[in-house]
Amino acid sequence: LAKTTQPISMDSYEGQEVNITCSHNNIATNDYITWxxxxxxxxxRFIIQGYKTKVTNEVASLFIPADRKSSTLSLPRVSLSDTAVYYCLVGDASGYSSASKIIFGSGTRLSIRP
Amino acid sequence: DAGVTQSPTHLIKTRGQQVTLRCSPKSGHDTVSWYQQALGQGPQFIFQYYEEEERQRGNFPDRFSGHQFPNYSSELNVNALLLGDSALYLCASSWTGTAPDTQYFGPGTRLTVL
Incomplete structure (x- = not known):
């Protein structure tokens, strides 16, 4: 099973860019990364999902280096409403849902201050 | 388009009792997974239902059982409740036809066992 490691907590201020990094050293070839x-x-709530390089949507960006052993969730210009727990998950990319192999962990508690 | 719905919102039971929680998946989804989330922890996978059968199961005792109906809705049953069963129970739905699948979570049912 691909285990993930994230910081327990992070603090930031409104308007700043926040980057949360997740380590997944044992990621398998078929695994996608989901936040x-x-x-x-x-x-x-689903934020973003990717396999390699960079993915961007209206909410966030996900950066995945070539070795895929880590990933970084980037939240641009955060607001107070972004205060939440953020989970990094690694799971099988096949159409057959491998939910039993997906481990949430304790996540990263992000606190945004005015 | 309604998302994942769960009922009831809150529930209080006593030790030894039995409880049934209900979930309606997001429109178009055919797979339902159940998770248990203790306070301060990430969700833990209980089991997943597809085509009315349990397809995958996490590390939970047989006291936890489920069912999926032809309309894809699902029930989670817990027998002989223990104090440690107090948690937020989350239902997530997805569509097996997509790869990778993304799970959409309901608001959860808060179960308190006294």
């Missing part, structure tokens, strides 16, 4: 955001008492 979720979770607010208190709510279910996780």
């Amino acid at each position: 979720y955001q979770q607010f208190p008492s709510q279910g996780p």
Whole structure:
């Protein structure tokens, strides 16, 4: 199983760019990297997913180096509403969902200050 | 388009009782996964249902069982409740036809066992 390691917590200020790095040294060839955001008492929300290089959507960017042993979630110009727990997951890319192989871990608690 | 819905929102039970939680997947999704999230921890995979059968299972005892109906909705049953079963129970749906699949989570059911 591909285990991930993230910082336990991070602090930043409104308007800043926040980068959260995740280590996944044992990532397999078929594995994709997915990031979720979770607010208190709510279910996780999909943010972004990628396999290699860079992926960007309206919410965030995901940077994946060539060796794929780590990835960085980049949140541009954060606001107070970005305060949440962020989870990095590594899972099989096949159409057959390998949910049992996906481990959430404890995530990174991001706190944004005014 | 309704997302994943779960009922009830909150539930209080006593030790030894049985509980049933319900989930309706996002429109177009055929796969339902259940997760248990203890306070301060990441979600832990319980099991996944596809085509009305349990396809994958995490490290949970047989007291945890489930069912998927022809309309893809699902139930999670927990028998002989223990204090340690108190948690947020999350349902996530996805469509097996996509690769990689992305899970959409419901708001969860908060179960308190006294």
